[in-house]
Amino acid sequence: MRKSFSLNDLMNPEVKAIPPSGIRKFFDMASAGQDVISLGVGEPDFVTPEPIRAACIRALEQGRTTYTSNAGLLELREAISAYLQSSFQLNYSPEHEILVTVGGSEAIDLVLRALLTPGDEVLVTVPTYIAYSPIVRLNGGHAVEVETFAEDGFKLRADVLKSKITPRSKVLVVNFPNNPTGAVMTEEDWRPIAELVERHNLIVVSDEIYAEMTYNGKHKSVASLPGMIGRTVLISGFSKAFAMTGWRVGYVCAGRELIAAMLKIHQYTVLCAPTLSQFAAVQALRSCMQEKDAMVDSFAQRRRFFVQGLRELGLACHEPLGAFYAFPSVASTGLSSEAFAQRLLHEAKVAVVPGHVFGQGGEGYIRCSYAASVQQLTEALNRMERFLKTLPL
Ligand code: PMP
Numbered sequence: 001m002r003k004s005f006s007l008n009d010l011m012n013p014e015v016k017a018i019p020p021s022g023i024r025k026f027f028d029m030a031s032a033g034q035d036v037i038s039l040g041v042g043e044p045d046f047v048t049p050e051p052i053r054a055a056c057i058r059a060l061e062q063g064r065t066t067y068t069s070n071a072g073l074l075e076l077r078e079a080i081s082a083y084l085q086s087s088f089q090l091n092y093s094p095e096h097e098i099l100v101t102v103g104g105s106e107a108i109d110l111v112l113r114a115l116l117t118p119g120d121e122v123l124v125t126v127p128t129y130i131a132y133s134p135i136v137r138l139n140g141g142h143a144v145e146v147e148t149f150a151e152d153g154f155k156l157r158a159d160v161l162k163s164k165i166t167p168r169s170k171v172l173v174v175n176f177p178n179n180p181t182g183a184v185m186t187e188e189d190w191r192p193i194a195e196l197v198e199r200h201n202l203i204v205v206s207d208e209i210y211a212e213m214t215y216n217g218k219h220k221s222v223a224s225l226p227g228m229i230g231r232t233v234l235i236s237g238f239s240k241a242f243a244m245t246g247w248r249v250g251y252v253c254a255g256r257e258l259i260a261a262m263l264k265i266h267q268y269t270v271l272c273a274p275t276l277s278q279f280a281a282v283q284a285l286r287s288c289m290q291e292k293d294a295m296v297d298s299f300a301q302r303r304r305f306f307v308q309g310l311r312e313l314g315l316a317c318h319e320p321l322g323a324f325y326a327f328p329s330v331a332s333t334g335l336s337s338e339a340f341a342q343r344l345l346h347e348a349k350v351a352v353v354p355g356h357v358f359g360q361g362g363e364g365y366i367r368c369s370y371a372a373s374v375q376q377l378t379e380a381l382n383r384m385e386r387f388l389k390t391l392p393l
Contacts, residue, residue, distance in 0.1 A: 014137055017137075018137060022356075027040045027041045027351070030345065033349060034349075036345065036351055037350050037351070037380045037383070039350065039351060039352050039368040039380055040351040040352060040353055042240075042324070042325065043239070043369075044243040044245070044295060044324070045371045045372055045373065047243065048242065048244050048247070049243070049288050049291035049292075051291070052284045052288060053280070054283075056280040056283075058279075059275070059280075066275065067271055067272050068100075068273075068275050068278055070263055071099050072098075072251070072272065072278055073278045076100055076285075077251075078094040080092075080253075081098060082285075084253065088211065090221055090223055090229065090253070092234075093256070096256040096260075097254060097259055098251055098253050099252050099253075099266060100250075101237075101249075101250045101252055101266065101270075102249070102250070102270055103239060104209045104236060105131065106273075107235040107237070107250055107251065108135055109135050109139075110265055110266060111235070111254070111262060112141065112205070113265055114258060114265060115258075116136070116139040118141075119141075120140070120142070120168060120171070121169045121170060122136045122141045122143050122144065122169075122171045122173060123146050123164055123171065123173065124136070124144065124145055124173045124359070125146045125147075125148055125172075125173070125174055125175070126147055127180055127355060127359050127360075128175050128178060128179070129175050129178075129179045129358070130357055136173075141170075141171075144164050145164075145359050145360045145361075146161050146164050146172075147361040148181070148183065149361065150329065153183055153318055153321070154178060154183035154327070155184075156174060156176075156193055161193060161196055169200060170203065171204075171205055172202050172203070172204050173204075173205045174207070175209075175210075176206075176208070176322070177213060177214055177219070177321070177322020177323040178210075178322070178323060179210065179325060179367075180325050180327050180358050180362070180367035181320065181325070181327045182318075182320020182321060182323050182325050182327060183320070184214055184321040185220065185222070187220050187225065190220065190225050191225065193222070194227070194228050198231070203231055203233065204232045206232050206233065206235065208234060209235065209239065209240050211236060212241040212292060212296055213240065213241070213299055213322055213323050214322045215303060216321050219322070230255055233253070233258065234252065234253040235251075235252050236250060236253075237249060237250025237251060240324075241295075241296075242291075244281070244284070247274070247280060247281070248274055248277060249273050249274065249280075250273075299370070302324075302370045302372075302374060303370055305370075306370040306381070307319065307320065307370075309377070310326055310368070310384075313381065313385055314388070315328040315329060315332070316329045316332070317329070324370055324371045325367050325370070326367075327368075329364055331364040333391050333393065334391075334392075334393075335391070336354075337354035337356050337362070337366055338354045338356060340354065343387070344387055347387055347390070348384060350384060352366040355367060368380075
C-alpha cells in the first residue's frame, strides 16, 4: 500500500514549532482594514533620500549589474569602517572585519549559524526584537530570556543577567537602542555587563541598527568598552538611519576568524548583498549625513509629541531615549495587551503591536511606532482617547 503523502509530516519540527511574526500579523490585519492608522510596523516613513536613489540609477545606467565580491564592495566596506570610526569610535578593518549582508536580518542569522552548536544557551534581553529567539532555535540553540523592567528604563541589569548565566551560556544578544522599548545603555550601564561577559567568556551579539536614533546624548556601543571589541559582534545597516528598508543592505563587524566563518555561509547561501543597493549605500555614507540628521530630528520631535500625548491619555509610558517606538503600559485598562491591540484595531482603527510578542515582560504593554506623520499621530491619539472612554476603568 502506498503511504499517503503529507508535506506537513516531512517538515522540520523546529520550523513548524516557531510562531510566525506577531508584528506582521497586526500589519496584515491593519492593511486589510479601511481607514486604519498603522503604528504597527517598524520602518521610517521617509522615502530614501534623493542622492541615494540617484546613485542607484547611475550604477544601473553604467551597467553595474554583476555580483560584487562576497564580502561586499570594498569601497562600501571602507566607507562603513570610516563611518563607524568617526561616529562611534570603533575600529574595524575593511578587508577582514566587515561583511556586507542582506539587511541586519541576514547578519543575525549568519552570526548565530556560525557560533551555535546544539544545546548552546543564548541569553536574549527581553522585551526585544522578535527575530532573535526563533533564529537561535533554528540553529539548535536554546534562547534564555533576560528580562528588563520599566522601572529601570528597560536597561539591562547585571544582577538579572548574572542570575541567568549557566555553564552552557555562550552568547548574549543585546539591542540598544531597543526595539520595542526605546531603551538605551550608557557607558556606566555597560561596565558591569562587560565584566560579566569577560568573566563568563561570553560573546556579545550587539544589534545597533537604531544607533543613530539616540535622543539624549550619543550612542555608546558595548564594543567600544575596554577589551570588548574582540568579544562583540556588531550588527547594523542602512534600513533605519537612511530610510532604506526595501534595499536590503546591512553589515556585520567582528574579529577576522568569525568574519571568515560567516563569509563561508554567506558565499553559499547569498553570494553577495544586492549590487545596486551597495552602490546606493556607499552614497548614503559619503554624502547623506545631513539628510540622516534631519530625519532623526524629525523623529525626535514626534517622540516628544507622541509620548506626551500617551501620558495625557493616562497611559504610563517610560521615556524612550532611542529608536522610534513608544512602549506604554495598558495594564491600567485591565485588558491583556493582545485584547487591547485587537480591540483598538477593530473598534478604533489604530494598529499597534501587543507587547507579549516581544518576549517575557512585554505583556501589559503595546508598541507604537511614532514614525508616522504628526497628523496621523494626532488622529491616532484622538481615536485612542475615544476608545479608552468606552472601557470600564
Ligand atoms: N534589528 C532590529 C532591532 C530591527 O528592528 C530590525 C527591523 N525591524 C532589524 C534588525 C532588521 O533590519 P534590516 O534587515 O532591514 O536591516
